Amino acid sequence: MNLEDHLGDIVRKAGLMNNVSPAAAASAAGLSENELAAFHESGQVTKKINFNALGKILDLAPQKLETLAQGWLPTKKDLSRWHAIRSFTTTDEGFSVNCYLVWDEATREAALFDTGLDAQPILDCLAAEKLSLRHIFITHSHYDHVEALPKLRATFPAAQLHSSSPKAPVNQRNKTGEVVTLGSLRIAHRETPGHADDGVTYVIEHWPKEAPPVAIVGDTIFAGSMGNGNGAWDLAKQKVRIEILSLSAATLLCPGHGPLTTVGEEQACNPFF
Ligand SMILES: [Fe+2]
Structure with a gap:
């Protein structure tokens, strides 16, 4: 990619x-x-x-x-190390966006991080892997990240929605210090506004065989770059530095656009930091 x-x-x-x-x-x-x-x-x-x-x-x-x-790219990541993460890239007129599905292998409970533009590949994966979708986490409410949300919510009305949008009902909003469990996995969040007012990063830990943490960052940071500051550049940059680059170097970063990367690779090669 x-x-x-x-x-x-x-x-x-x-x-x-x-x-x-x-x-x-x-x-x-x-x-x-x-x-x-x-x-x-x-x-x-x-x-x-x-x-x-x-x-x-x-x-x-x-x-x-x-x-x-000189043509730097992050190293290609083998998601099988984490056993149960799938990434989906959906496109609209040449524009593409990533979303991510994570599950616990024992309980088959799944959590979706953003929806992308098309629900179908997610629905296909849930069916093929015999998963039940328990949670939908939203990194920010820009349309490309939530376009397929209505269809997914209609299909899985019991899935709990999580976002940091002030417009969301209180029971769907991320709470300070909240940790959501998904089988043996633990999902925490860090507020990362800047690119979007409601920007938030989800950090998933306790993977089998001690695989490193995974951070679903939305458009907060990209491999080699960062999301558009939309008038809040200083805040956007500060949140990357404080909330994302402070994670352990091996942490896998899953951005809303472009390839997977790690905290260590971004510390070494991202020119904004
Ligand atoms: Fe965005």
Whole structure:
């Protein structure tokens, strides 16, 4: 799977985040404004870019920009290590979003994290694995993450809904310190607003054979990048640093877009941090 954001997206986002004008960014990079605009669009490096000066002005780590320019991708993850996680990528006119199904192998109880755009692959997996859907956790209420929710709720009316949306009924809202059990698994949450007001990250622990924790992060962080700050860039970045990069290095990060990664890989290669 390709990265959600190419280098041009990252540079464009960092310009917005830090209020750096295209003229200033272009000058630091050693590009014309037209060349910078083309780079924002394609992410392709066609001319030597001064990543050192560009990184300094945009508050991005220059050596990590170089790493991305050389084609960095997180290592491919083998989900069988966790026994019972499945990821689903659904698309709409070329736009794609990830959601994740987790279950306890002994009880066959399942929890879904976001719904994506289409319920069918989830319904197929639940049937094939003979699972009962007990919980639906929402990372944030942007449409691509919840589009299939009405269909899933109609099919599984007893599944408990969890979100940090202030618009949700009180009995569906995440509570401070709450831990949901799913067989032997434990699901906690950390509030991660920024990209979305109701952004929340779910951390799943107690996996069989001591597999590392799994964090379902929504659009808080992507492999090599982060979600759009939507006007709250400082908060978005702070929440990644405090709530996500503080997890153990081996923690598997499952983003709403783009490939799986780990805390350790993002500490080493994400230019925003
Ligand atoms: Fe989003």
